[in-house]
Amino acid sequence: MKRMLMVGAGSCQINAIKKLKATGIYVVAADYNLMTEGKRLADAHEIADAFDEEAIYECAVKHQVDGIMTTGTDQPVLVVARVAERLGLPHFIDSDTALWVTNKKAMKHRFHQFKIPTAPFAVINHQFSPTALMGIKPPYVIKPLDSQGQRGIYKVDTIDEIRQRFDDVLVHSRSHEILVEQYYESTEVTVSGWVSRGRASILTVTDRIAFPSEEKIGVCLAHEYPSRHMATYGQKIDDLTGQIVTQFGIEEGPIYFQFLIGDKGIWVNEIACRLGGAYEDVTIPLVTGVDVLSLNIEGALGIPLAVLPKEKHALVGAFNTQLFFCNPGEITNMTPISEIKALPFVVDAGYNYRIGDTIGAVENASQRAGFFIVTGESPQDLHHHVAQVYRLLRIETRDGINLVRPFDYGNTL
Numbered sequence: 001m002k003r004m005l006m007v008g009a010g011s012c013q014i015n016a017i018k019k020l021k022a023t024g025i026y027v028v029a030a031d032y033n034l035m036t037e038g039k040r041l042a043d044a045h046e047i048a049d050a051f052d053e054e055a056i057y058e059c060a061v062k063h064q065v066d067g068i069m070t071t072g073t074d075q076p077v078l079v080v081a082r083v084a085e086r087l088g089l090p091h092f093i094d095s096d097t098a099l100w101v102t103n104k105k106a107m108k109h110r111f112h113q114f115k116i117p118t119a120p121f122a123v124i125n126h127q128f129s130p131t132a133l134m135g136i137k138p139p140y141v142i143k144p145l146d147s148q149g150q151r152g153i154y155k156v157d158t159i160d161e162i163r164q165r166f167d168d169v170l171v172h173s174r175s176h177e178i179l180v181e182q183y184y185e186s187t188e189v190t191v192s193g194w195v196s197r198g199r200a201s202i203l204t205v206t207d208r209i210a211f212p213s214e215e216k217i218g219v220c221l222a223h224e225y226p227s228r229h230m231a232t233y234g235q236k237i238d239d240l241t242g243q244i245v246t247q248f249g250i251e252e253g254p255i256y257f258q259f260l261i262g263d264k265g266i267w268v269n270e271i272a273c274r275l276g277g278a279y280e281d282v283t284i285p286l287v288t289g290v291d292v293l294s295l296n297i298e299g300a301l302g303i304p305l306a307v308l309p310k311e312k313h314a315l316v317g318a319f320n321t322q323l324f325f326c327n328p329g330e331i332t333n334m335t336p337i338s339e340i341k342a343l344p345f346v347v348d349a350g351y352n353y354r355i356g357d358t359i360g361a362v363e364n365a366s367q368r369a370g371f372f373i374v375t376g377e378s379p380q381d382l383h384h385h386v387a388q389v390y391r392l393l394r395i396e397t398r399d400g401i402n403l404v405r406p407f408d409y410g411n412t413l
Helices: 011-022 037-041 053-064 076-087 093-100 104-113 159-172 232-248 280-288 292-300 337-341 379-392
Strands: 003-007 026-031 044-047 067-069 122-126 140-144 154-156 178-182 186-197 199-210 220-225 252-263 265-273 318-324 346-351 370-376
Touching: 003 011, 003 053, 003 076, 011 026, 011 037, 011 280, 011 292, 026 037, 026 053, 044 053, 053 076, 067 076, 067 292, 076 093, 093 104, 104 122, 104 178, 104 265, 122 154, 122 379, 140 159, 154 159, 159 178, 186 232, 186 292, 186 370, 199 232, 199 280, 220 280, 220 379, 232 252, 252 292, 280 292, 280 318, 318 379, 337 346, 337 379, 346 379, 370 379
Parallel strands: 003 026, 003 067, 026 044
Antiparallel strands: 122 178, 140 154, 140 178, 186 199, 186 252, 199 220, 220 318, 252 265, 318 370, 346 370
8 A cells, every 4th residue: 555644634634645545555644743634534544733844854755655745835845845856745735845935044045046027025133234125116015935824914105114013924934034025016916837848838827816905915815717818918827837837947746826906017926836726626627627736645645647638628618716704702503514515616625623612803814714715607697606605604603693704806906
């Protein structure tokens, strides 16, 4: 029996763990949590931080695994590549490329080197001089260099605010520096695809809909397909994706690129070499027929991959993935997830909390309360179906207060 080490055992890895087990692969799940749903599903589990290369290396050696992988999350991609190289295990990208796509300092400098359009930026430490930000117009966006889930990201207006927020950013980093970018008034699209023999196949382009609040800048609420930007920017998105794949040396595997579209055209926000964390392993097969999760598993085991077809065959016309949040409170009642899934236009749904849990204030993407995916033939269908689910969806306190924060198209699109 083949053995796979899954780095990370949270909600983003559950579908992959289920798929591995369904195909007869022995799964070892590793992350820093004592117990998670992913660990309950796995055949074996270890307490090991997904960011800790030595701890993950020791897990791989201990369990004599045949492959190592992660899905849905950025930072473990570097650990996976480095451990795979050390043990001679199959891997999609080498550790150099893995660093470029997980560390924003390396990523942004490579964008600049190869003239890939991106926001003006600087990497600064605590002792930075205002001259370090010359050429960057306020307002600013400040970010950790090596975090994920929109942790530690703030929009600020002045250099003094950067200094005030500096340590708030570093709390979410393993570095002593932070990234400062020029804010770009824009909407965002996410490009999901697969690279085979150095050729990128774009599978979906979705509108990435985020919180309108500047305090939660970049925290995603939904992905909607097809993107309303394709008629105008489709060719540019395709060209830019190919340029990034070439200049970053991506030869094989999944890609997940985030582009900003505004009055200056397309700027690249961030890139990753992983399956997305918004259930793209469910939605990509819906619209293309391409089982990207199986491709990911096979590649991590060294099974030769077929070249992806040039033409995609749509199985549904449109989808919307809702990544919903709740107001703070203690949960005493929840709509059974089976009732949500019973709706004919719902493809999948799930909760990240249970009855008895206490939900805190929303700070970043890690506070998502759950998700659901609806299909339709048009944007109007999607909007109607999303509203129907929210009418049914209740996560209640003892007083019967519904904590679910409904999605408002008017304030997000």
